[in-house]
Amino acid sequence: MSIQLTSVTKTYGTQKAIDAISFSAQKGEIVGFLGPNGAGKSTTMKILTGFIQPNEGTVLVDDIDVVINPIEAQKKIGYLPEHNPLYAEMYVKEYLQFHANIHGIASGNINDVVTKVGLDKEAHKKIHQLSKGYRQRVGLAAAILHDPTVLILDEPTTGLDPNQLVEIRALIKELGENKTVLFSTHIMQEVEAVCDRVIIINNGKIVIDSHLKSLKESNEQVITVGFDYKIEEQFLQRLNNLTSIKNNYDNSWTLTFDSEEDMRPKLFDFAQEYGLRILELNSENKTLESLFRELTK
Numbered sequence: 579m580s581i582q583l584t585s586v587t588k589t590y591g592t593q594k595a596i597d598a599i600s601f602s603a604q605k606g607e608i609v610g611f612l613g614p615n616g617a618g619k620s621t622t623m624k625i626l627t628g629f630i631q632p633n634e635g636t637v638l639v640d641d642i643d644v645v646i647n648p649i650e651a652q653k654k655i656g657y658l659p660e661h662n663p664l665y666a667e668m669y670v671k672e673y674l675q676f677h678a679n680i681h682g683i684a685s686g687n688i689n690d691v692v693t694k695v696g697l698d699k700e701a702h703k704k705i706h707q708l709s710k711g712y713r714q715r716v717g718l719a720a721a722i723l724h725d726p727t728v729l730i731l732d733e734p735t736t737g738l739d740p741n742q743l744v745e746i747r748a749l750i751k752e753l754g755e756n757k758t759v760l761f762s763t764h765i766m767q768e769v770e771a772v773c774d775r776v777i778i779i780n781n782g783k784i785v786i787d788s789h790l791k792s793l794k795e796s797n798e799q800v801i802t803v804g805f806d807y808k809i810e811e812q813f814l815q816r817l818n819n820l821t822s823i824k825n826n827y828d829n830s831w832t833l834t835f836d837s838e839e840d841m842r843p844k845l846f847d848f849a850q851e852y853g854l855r856i857l858e859l860n861s862e863n864k865t866l867e868s869l870f871r872e873l874t875k
Contacts, residue, residue, distance in 0.1 A: 581604075581626065581758055582636070582637070583600055583602070585599075588621050596622055596632075597781075597782040597783050600784075606757075606758075607759070607775060608751065608773045610762075610777070618783075623730055626644065626730060626760070627655055628651055642654065655726050655728045659717075666706035670716055671688055674688045681723065687725075697716065713737075722753065728759075729754075729759045733762060747772050766867040775788065780874045799836075802826070802860040804857045805854045806855040806857055807854075808828060814831060816848075817835075817841075833845075842861055
């Protein structure tokens with residue numbers, strides 16, 4: 579495995595930022611790493627990069643222990659942090675040469691990396707002259723310059739216009755063919771467009787780790803239904819394939835079913851059988867966004 583976390587815990591005083599989390603990722607995987615603010619995402623990524631150490635657990639990058647041998651592990655990692663710190667007074671290629679010197683690698687592939695991230699037309703400029711989107715590209719170029727096996731990208735599409743989004747998505751997917759990519763973002767559409775798998779963390783614990791394909795193939799149906807008068811929750815429990823019930827207000831309910839069959843006609847039959855009138859009926863597929871809200875509320 580390119581990334582392997584086992585029972586990793588990090589505490590700040592009495593607060594557990596992450597609580598005994600475990601997950602792994604292998605070459606060729608693009609993993610979306612999601613969670614609300616304060617959930618433990620940034621702490622996990624800082625531990626992976628060796629910036630901070632865990633209190634407990636084991637962290638391996640390409641079978642190198644990040645705690646025992648952080649420098650060797652960092653050689654395997656390309657990291658684009660959320661706020662993308664850059665030396666704004668440097669020219670683009672000057673900045674990338676600076677990174678090449680840090681990694682002790684030849685500068686011959688700088689032009690290739692500049693082209694790969696779409697910086698050719700901006701490479702003659704100083705970084706402070708670039709738009710936010712192009713600064714993101716500079717950060718991404720620096721992250722991949724030394725050809726790492728693991729890429730950790732924290733909000734990599736921030737500030738990009740729609741055309742740039744398409745280009746950077748394509749680049750991340752290309753990089754993910756022979757690298758391990760951990761991709762953190764708040765934009766669910768980006769995860770669905772780019773990632774193979776999603777991990778959601780909340781309150782320092784992993785609440786889901788699943789392939790997107792499995793989530794999309796779920797038989798779960800979420801239906802909001804409003805009746806003409808108030809009924810009790812126990813009454814609705816007579817419905818088949820019902821997995822959860824939520825009362826929104828008064829006579830409105832959100833019902834979750836696990837069934838391949840469309841449950842809307844069943845609701846009409848149910849209403850007719852018990853002399854109810856349906857005043858509202860809305861159905862939605864279980865999206866990543868709705869799943870995220872459900873797991874992190």
